[in-house]
Amino acid sequence: MYHEVMLAIALLDALAAPLALFIAYKVFALHRLISSRGLLLLGLGFSALSAALIFSGIAGYLAYSEAQAVVEPQYPMGHGWMHGMVHPWPAGEESVSWDMVSYAGLVFPLAYAFILAGILTERVRVEEPGVQGGVLAVSATSLLLGGDAFSISILSMITFDKLQYSRLDAGTAGYMVMLISHVLRLLAVVSGTAWLIALAEALRPSSLLAIAAGLRGGEGGRQG
Amino acid sequence: MAGKAKYRSQAGIVYDILQAIASEGRAPATRIMYAARLPYDRLRQMLEHLENVGLVSEVTDEDRVYYTLTQKGMETLQELRRAKRLLEQLGLRF
Numbered sequence: 001m002y003h004e005v006m007l008a009i010a011l012l013d014a015l016a017a018p019l020a021l022f023i024a025y026k027v028f029a030l031h032r033l034i035s036s037r038g039l040l041l042l043g044l045g046f047s048a049l050s051a052a053l054i055f056s057g058i059a060g061y062l063a064y065s066e067a068q069a070v071v072e073p074q075y076p077m078g079h080g081w082m083h084g085m086v087h088p089w090p091a092g093e094e095s096v097s098w099d100m101v102s103y104a105g106l107v108f109p110l111a112y113a114f115i116l117a118g119i120l121t122e123r124v125r126v127e128e129p130g131v132q133g134g135v136l137a138v139s140a141t142s143l144l145l146g147g148d149a150f151s152i153s154i155l156s157m158i159t160f161d162k163l164q165y166s167r168l169d170a171g172t173a174g175y176m177v178m179l180i181s182h183v184l185r186l187l188a189v190v191s192g193t194a195w196l197i198a199l200a201e202a203l204r205p206s207s208l209l210a211i212a213a214g215l216r217g218g219e220g221g222r223q224g
Numbered sequence: 225m226a227g228k229a230k231y232r233s234q235a236g237i238v239y240d241i242l243q244a245i246a247s248e249g250r251a252p253a254t255r256i257m258y259a260a261r262l263p264y265d266r267l268r269q270m271l272e273h274l275e276n277v278g279l280v281s282e283v284t285d286e287d288r289v290y291y292t293l294t295q296k297g298m299e300t301l302q303e304l305r306r307a308k309r310l311l312e313q314l315g316l317r318f
Contacts, residue, residue, distance in 0.1 A: 033300040119315045122233040162315045171313030
């Protein structure tokens with residue numbers, strides 16, 4: 001079961017990484033035309049997100065290769081056998097794929113930080129001067145936990161900011177799914193629950209697919 | 225003057241300015257100001273920036289100053305129309 005899920009995660013990441021790169025490309029193209037620092041940061045954020053998804057995809061694939069088959073006697077007398085696969089990440093650094101997960105854990109919050117910086121830099125207050133603020137500080141017990149905690153903080157800010165402005169659209173849903181995936185992975189790593197890790201890893205690339213689904217309508221909005 | 229404060233994205237403001245000029249062919253600053261919903265000082269800053277990056281140009285006709293789109297400005301407007309929905313989805317305010 002885990003075997004297939006891990007492979008699916010790697011495939012989802014492989015699908016989401018070029019999507020993030022495509023978004024970065026579109027944003028960079030606009031930055032080149034209107035020379036906006038906010039768009040530059042946003043483009044860098046999605047480039048970093050693409051890199052993080054690649055790391056995550058490789059980690060997922062390595063985990064898939066590493067997953068150990070467990071074959072145990074089902075009854076005390078040895079009648080019948082129970083088969084199962086074990087996700088390697090609860091074993092922590094004993095797993096080869098752990099390095100890759102750690103890299104991804106570092107790059108994801110960096111990517112989100114760039115995206116948040118891009119959104120805030122792009123933002124202009126028209127008419128009255130205002131006050132903005134609010135930084136969440138989260139302690140980290142490891143690189144991975146720290147990365148997830150940082151990701152959760154940044155994504156919370158992005159989601160909160162976006163919900164203040166717009167209704168619950170596909171983009172907001174995408175950010176929320178990203179946020180939930182990091183919360184789940186944090187819980188999963190703390191509790192060592194393998195299926196929760198798998199669920200969290202599968203959710204994250206799906207968030208970009210949600211954003212992509214929101215673009216189906218093509219051009220929208222007010223015209224002149 | 226001190227109306228309701230609103231956050232908008234730089235890209236959204238550029239889009240509104242280019243759109244305002246494009247709909248008129250050539251437009252004076254006051255017309256752009258109302259169409260783009262911007263205070264005058266902010267509009268001046270933006271128009272200066274857009275002139276510097278080659279998206280709009282200033283023309284004077286009978287002592288009145290108008291703004292027109294350059295070729296690059298028209299291409300940028302097309303590109304922004306295409307990307308508007310994506311940018312909104314990503315969290316930029318139009």
